[in-house]
Amino acid sequence: MSILVVGSVFFDSVETPHGKVERALGGAATYFSVAASFFAPVRMVATVGEDFPREETEFLRQRGIDLSGLQVRPGRTGYWVGRYHEDMNQRDTLDLDLGVFADFQPQLPASYRDSQYVFLANIAPQLQAMVLDQLPAPGVVGCDTMNHWISSARSDLERLLGRVGILVINDEEARQLSGERNVVRAARRLLEKGPHRVLIKRGEYGVIQFSADSVFAVPAFPLEEVFDPTGAGDTFAGGFMGELARSGDTSEAGLRRAIVYGSVMASFVVEEFGLGRLRRLTREDIDQRYRQFVALTDIDGA
Amino acid sequence: MSILVVGSVFFDSVETPHGKVERALGGAATYFSVAASFFAPVRMVATVGEDFPREETEFLRQRGIDLSGLQVRPGRTGYWVGRYHEDMNQRDTLDLDLGVFADFQPQLPASYRDSQYVFLANIAPQLQAMVLDQLPAPGVVGCDTMNHWISSARSDLERLLGRVGILVINDEEARQLSGERNVVRAARRLLEKGPHRVLIKRGEYGVIQFSADSVFAVPAFPLEEVFDPTGAGDTFAGGFMGELARSGDTSEAGLRRAIVYGSVMASFVVEEFGLGRLRRLTREDIDQRYRQFVALTDIDGA
Secondary structure: OOEEEEOOOEEEEEEEOOEEEEEEEEOHHHHHHHHHOOOOOEEEEEEEEOOOOHHHHHHHHHOOEEEEEEEEEOOOOEEEEEEEOOOOOOEEEEEEEOHHHHHOOOOOOHHHOOOOEEEEOOOOHHHHHHHHHOOOOOOEEEEOOOHHHHHHOHHHHHHHHOOOOEEEEEHHHHHHHHOOOOHHHHHHHHHHOOOOEEEEEOHHHOEEEEOOOOEEEEOOOOOOOOOOOOOHHHHHHHHHHHHHHHHOOOOHHHHHHHHHHHHHHHHHHOOOOOOHHHHOOOHHHHHHHHHHHHHHHOOOOO | OOEEEEOOOEEEEEEEOOEEEEEEEEOHHHHHHHHHOOOOOEEEEEEEEOOOOHHHHHHHHHOOEEEEEEEEEOOOOEEEEEEEOOOOOOEEEEEEEOHHHHHOOOOOOHHHOOOOEEEEOOOOHHHHHHHHHOOOOOOEEEEOOOHHHHHHOHHHHHHHHOOOOEEEEEHHHHHHHHOOOOHHHHHHHHHHOOOOEEEEEOHHHOEEEEEOOEEEEEOOOOOOOOOOOOOHHHHHHHHHHHHHHHHOOOOHHHHHHHHHHHHHHHHHHOOOOOOHHHHOOOHHHHHHHHHHHHHHHOOOOO
């Protein structure tokens, strides 16, 4: 089954303690799409400027990503400049140029309308809602957001949450959105707002999933070097939703396996700058690391 | 099999965002012993002042803790006053009176000399070494330490590590002792110093164990309220070493189960102030939460 994603396609200039990269392909929809494309066909809804290079369009197409929903508009592709601290859980935005993304209005091609797996990556909640409005029968709807929307568009966001099945956010966002410091209480509050699953991303500590009657926690894969955490959360979401779309299994067991696949993808993307590692990733790499995750977490393992 | 522990027995006055407690029984050896006593007979090596209440001695004895190595000396029992921040990973020491602990010299009764399971809780590395000197055939030796000794007694500590099989420390200590910021690299460095297992405690994020050829990570049990984190690390160590002493199984699988039992015990102790929760804990409570840990972490679980 295909998976539809709406979000940003940007260029990123990133500096981390390990080095830097200039104007690398990035953005939430990009990381999500590339990760998901290892599992299922992807339909992208986004916008770029006329400066967007043909070779990147080709790269995305070759990964099985349908770009009929990618609007190419007069102007510049969005651009983000960021720097990570020694503690890579902290980063500063040094520059941000929204470019054509500033006026983005998601328009779904007719060929996307039968999408049943949908991920609303981090954009304004009003735009996330516009995507759902154009889908007659979305089945599994995942959603991300960020601190900016929680403070500036809370009522839109809360309305949206009533239409979302799976909320995928990080721990700080969970605290801010719920008003609860404790992660368990935060998740319980968020479940009351609509989603039947809340996945909380905890960076180097992994992911914890809550539903009304279950909790599942998986650590992040222990890596000796994290070169660039940019896009790790979106890559996680791509692997997670991609595997759900592939398997069609939204049972507890299916969701857990999908969370591990998401964690696998995130563990790869941080190993190099930007999309570097994903550009040469193989299905065999993914399956091998999945087995390593099983070994890492198996209480009875030897 | 019995397990021998050396460490502090203190009174603690603790304030957390949830309330406070005055002069509650505490100290690393106490938390360790009480936790371990649910799994195996415990032999305590520690010192208290003449002010130590008979009812606490009775409580420890009733838990199957052998106190022949507990020196009662003229003077005061050690006393610690601490306050936790809103973020309970942070705490300040407001007052510290070492009392008779200032001159503590561990002396093992003859009846302790056949101990094969040994835990050196956080005291000066010279004193930890003195305990090992008095044991003809220690088999499984675990060890904790703290930032103070890493900076003030590093050479003693490094020498001690050559005699230790299992190092149990928190993430900040691992970074400080290894000089590596990344937890995987830190653990690799620490394994080079002698221990064949390094267990790194990550507070609310659980525990990660490293050996030369394996990694095992387990999350902390997700709790809606953490009332008092005091003693959580020592309680973890008590459950972990206690289960090892009980089972005698130091295979990878045996260690993993012991780590989960340690995590179970730590998840209980933080639910109330001081030793409150452990004083009325049952074996059934432990087994039930162990099963919850399995459900929490099982990738294929439903």
